[in-house]
Amino acid sequence: MTFRKMLSAIAIAAACLLSSNANATMSVGTGQFSSKLYTEGLGRIPDQAGWGGILNYWNGNSCGAATLQANARDILTSSEFLSRSPSGQEKAFRLYRAALNRDASTSELNSVINQLSSGVSWTTIVNNLVGTTEFLNRTSIYCGNSPIGWQNVVPANLVVTSTGAATNESNLRSALSAATSGSTVYIEQGAVIYLSSTLTIPSGVTLATVGLPGKAKGPLLGRLARNGTFTGPLVELLDNAGLKSVWVDDQRNRFGFPLDSNHHAINSPPVFAHGSNVAVTNNIISDSTSWTHLQYLNSGSTCDGGDVENNLITAFGSNHWDSTWSDGISIACKNVLVAYNEVIDATDVSIIVFTVYPDVQHSQVSNNTILNAGNSAWGGIVADALSNLPGTGYSSLPLSVQHDFTGTQFLNNVVWSSPSVHLDFVISTGTRAWFGSNSFTGKGAKFNGNNSGNQNVTTYVAIAVSGMVGASVQSNAFLALQPPTNVNNCGLRAVAVAPQPYADNFDVQPNIVVPVNDPIVIGCAWH
Known part of the structure; x- marks a missing residue:
């Protein structure tokens, strides 16, 4: 079967790879x-x-x-x-x-x-x-061929309500310090609060904007803006804390993307959920100075439960090409619901779920909308068992250990892009394509019903299963457009399934198994 015929045969079940659109003039x-x-x-x-x-x-x-x-x-x-x-x-x-x-x-x-x-x-x-x-x-x-980002301007402060809620860093910190579990601390509508260090939302406390305008009403949201190059997240949430109807703006346009002495991104995301049952709902999160916009991290021995819903995450200032890329949402806590979020122009992965070894990762990512309009990205939706490389937290763990994703589901997410940018992978079940021989193998992740709607997604590999056994990959449908230029080492294909022991055909349809020496298996995802 020729490559083109093979793609046609699997179009309905998984992906249809098309030739590039010569008429597409959107830069x-x-x-x-x-x-x-x-x-x-x-x-x-x-x-x-x-x-x-x-x-x-x-x-x-x-x-x-x-x-x-x-x-x-x-x-x-x-x-x-x-x-x-x-x-x-x-x-x-x-x-x-x-x-x-x-x-x-x-x-x-x-x-x-x-x-x-x-x-x-x-x-x-x-x-x-x-x-x-x-x-x-x-x-x-x-009209150019580079992402626009934002101009370097300090956001204006124009408060539009007067209820006695917080309007500056000092009175916001005082209110949070005095808050008791179960209470809500409010920011006035339109207030911009410039933060000189990490703002911690205590256990059981919710931070919100007066009147709960919601993510669609950005001009009215209380806005937390990074105001210095301090190390650490902009906002940190502890157990049972909440962030609701607030704009968290990391101000990469002003402070860039700081790197440590090893040229790695400093772990200082705009929103850092650092406990169980944290709720981050109906917010705007923008312009990260770090490797992700929202990090939900396994803290200590337990991190169970959480709600990340209905947020607008914009990564316009991020960059895919110079090692300063950023995820949209990064989940390393079990049993988190990630639903109905809108992620635009993330440059690493829009939504990624990491291992929580030795626990079982069983988070659900459903009904999210992802668009890459002016930034390219490594991936759209990804399940990542990580590697044993330094800095991952698992450097001393033998690669023979499997990481359990049974119960993790990516369901009915919509991913598309403009013709001028690309995703290296739309779906990646496992990350052996990134880490090659250093990759751990996961088991049990489920990717069902994800699609590109009636729009195209420009991609090299629509669906990859490499570094995940026992996966369920069914009824995913992408209208995949071939990138105009080949800068990808992984090849051009609709579906690629690594052979055992790196993946298997447990519940993957269609099942296009590649040889053991295929780049998808040995680590190719860098350019």
Whole structure:
């Protein structure tokens, strides 16, 4: 069977690999610009119908000032935008973030608010901003082939409620210190709290924004912003703590991606869940200065239970190409529910579940939406038994030990990308492709019903099973688009299943077993 015929034969069950789209003119910069019109302008990841419209627009129009302006006007004057941003503060905040990829200053926010109050139409204000020299000077960036990230601007503080809740670092720390288990500490809407060191949410305490605006209302969320290059996470949550309806902004645009003396990422994610039954729900988490945006870590001998739901995670400032990549969500605690999150432009893996050896990992990752619009990534959804390399915590453990993922499920997640960026793997069941002979083998992970909807995902390997035995990989359907340039050492295929003892055909359909000397088996995932 030829390669092309083989792909056609397994298209319905697993993946369909297509040739590259010669008509696709969306650049890396344009993909990220257009996606930010949704995340910053509308407070959500693009829907697939909307993304299809964006693709059609850029396939039919060359990128330039006029077409960028039209794209921005279309979203920022839409009925959805106006319904989601009823106040002048919300409109002004979203306009600057979406159109100029930076925060507005307090004076800029107040200027827009005052114009609206004096009767200037919203359409006029949008047209004026996208006609500014600043916007026009960014045309080459928005049309270019590099991720845009964010401009290096300190976020403005424009508090819009007055309830006695926290508005600065000092009174927030005091409130958390005095809080008792079962209580909630609030941040005023719109307040930006600049943190000079890690903020710890005590056991049993929840931190939230007044009124619980939710992740779709970024301008109203209490915002925790890194304000220095200190080592350590921005926010740490202990047992039974909660983070609800808050924006955690790690400010990579200002503080970069610090490395230790061995040129490894410092473990300082924006959100660090460091206990059992932590709930992180309905937040925005952005711009990590570390290797992930949300880390849920096995702490001590037990870490059981947790809830990571309905968050918007944006990794626009991350980078796939220079060893400063970042995950979206990284789970190393058992029995965690990861559901209905939106992850955009993560550059390592969007959602990854790690071993919790010697315990059994049985977390569930379901109904999440993942888009790579302007950043490439190593993986979409991954189960990782790790390796015995230094720094993993398992360097003294024999590689003969299996790590148990029985009960871990990746169900009904939607993963797609723009044509200008790629995922090395959409699904990776095990990580032998990364670690080769240093990889531990897991057992029992389940990947069922994951798909790309009606959009394409640009990828080299749609589904890999290597470093995981007893896996269930069924009914995953991806419309896979071939990357235009081969920079991947793993080859080009829809499905690759390593032979025993690195994987098996327990419940993998279709089952395309590769030889023992295949790159997927011996470690290929670096470029």
